[in-house]
Amino acid sequence: MVDLQGQYKKIRWQVNREIKKVLKSAAFINGPIVKEFETNLKDFLGTKNVIPCANGTDALQVALMSLGLDKGDEVITTNFSFASTIEVILLLGLKPILVDIDSKTFNIDPAMIKNRITSRTKAIIPVHLYGQSCRMNEIMEIAKENKLFVIEDNAQALGSKVKLSNSTKVMSGTIGDIGTTSFFPSKNLGGYGDGGAIFTNSDDLAFKMRGIVNHGMYKRYYHDEIGVNSRLDSIQAAILNVKLKYLDIYNKRRIAAATEYNSRLESISEIETPYLESDSDSHVFHQYTIKVKNGKRDKLAEFLSSKEIPFGIYYPLGFHEQKAYRNNFNQSENFENTNIVKDQVISLPMHTELSKSQIDFICNSIKEFFSNN
Ligand SMILES: Cc1ncc(COP(=O)(O)O)c(C=O)c1O
Structure with missing residues (x-):
């Protein structure tokens, strides 16, 4: 289905050079290269904050954790996606409310979202399936009307563009409150192992999520909330930095x-x-x-x-x-x-x-x- 060897051959010398730099520095976790990748991805997406993490599933989980939801709160999402999308909702004790897809695009049908909203609905997770962005203008309008958070699962669509109602184009994943992605090797931007990232234009949510990916720690060894350990390692960041250019x-x-x-x-x-x-x-x-x-x-x-x-x-x-x-x-x-x-x-x-x-x-x-x- 993919030809990762063929792709690697063309960028081998750059990738090898960057990996060697990490090996030489021995800064394997949170090295400067992770920060560099974060900045480069931020520029690519045109978003205010990027938080690298260990994989796309964690990215979704951390995004949901940052919203301060209560057990049993409802999260609307598509019925047709990779497991991660629903898994994290259930793992956090939230209630997934599934919505059927548009059979032409395979994406969540915004017209069907409205009548699934209840007083307990708190968020919508649209998934840009197979690489095609969802009808975000309609989804954002529904979210705004009903005061719902939107987390875009952009694991399959990094680099796809969405035309906003005012005709300007922005990157998918940067329209909702939070966007997430995966750097699984076969993804459009794939590492040579696991990796993921979270994006947001909200500085408050970014601050919270930076803490959550690091054990809920905002000051060294002071844990303000229950978090997770979800880091992008420096070797993956070095590889992704090379590949992002392409x-x-x-x-x-x-x-x-x-x-x-x-x-x-x-x-x-x-x-x-x-x-x-x-x-x-x-x-x-x-x-x-x-x-x-x-x-x-x-x-x-x-x-x-x-x-x-x-x-x-x-x-x-x-x-x-x-x-x-x-x-x-x-x-x-x-x-x-x-x-x-x-x-x-x-x-x-x-x-x-x-x-x-x-x-x-x-x-x-x-x-x-x-x-x-
Ligand atoms: C739509 C979707 N969401 C989430 C994920 C999870 O990403 P990861 O495998 O990096 O955890 C994937 C990856 O397969 C995906 O396709």
Whole structure:
């Protein structure tokens, strides 16, 4: 699905040099390079504060911890995402309220958020799934009207842009009260291990979260609240610092690969290529995910396996059906779109090193499948 070796080869000398510097300095935790990365990411995003942390799941958890919520408070989120989004809500004793997705974009449907709001609702977590930003203007309006916090889960969409109502464009993850991301190796900005970051324009929330990621410690060995240990290590920061310089180029390559896929697959009537909600820079294609109609998804997957073409099913179930979470929901609730889409989605290889000939081979194989099935 990704070619991290191919990508590494092109930046090897820079990455190796930066890693060696960290080894020489022996400043493995909270070294100056972490601060440097923080500043560079802040500039890239155009946000006031960046707090690096250990991974994207911690980023979400710390963000929620900083809001001062009480047990049982409700947090609205999508029904269709990676586990972390719901896991942290449940771990903190909060109540996840799931909202169905828009079947075209796979993102939370803002129109369905409104009637899930109660007096206990405190926050909304939209997830910019597969790299496409959610309809943030609508979400922010609902949040403002109902005095709700917004935490953008931007793990899959770092670098995607959102056009605000006044037509200016800003980076996804910087619109809500807090944005979070992951530097898992396969992400658009991936380290060579785990990593994550939290962003906010609020100095108060930033101060609080800097304490929470460091055991709730605001003065050395004085713990004002229960926190966690969540740090980005210096070696990861050094690698990410190099790769951040290429993030725009990397995202452009993903968009170009998606355009190439689209032009070759659009003629297949039983496939729906990704729907673009807004301008081309609103989707940075963490995944290139198509919908396969007429119940043929699993058969296509089998066929791709026989050709040794990698693929991913993100995700096979909505949260309401997952064993770990399902007891928290009323099963009579209708997650119509999620229930349809989960059996249709399949993600094709998507990365910065994808060549035209690889895309040709993948698309010709898909065409071969549909001409025989
Ligand atoms: C939407 C989403 N949220 C959160 C995460 C969690 O990130 P991490 O794996 O760094 O904990 C991921 C990563 O897979 C993700 O895709």
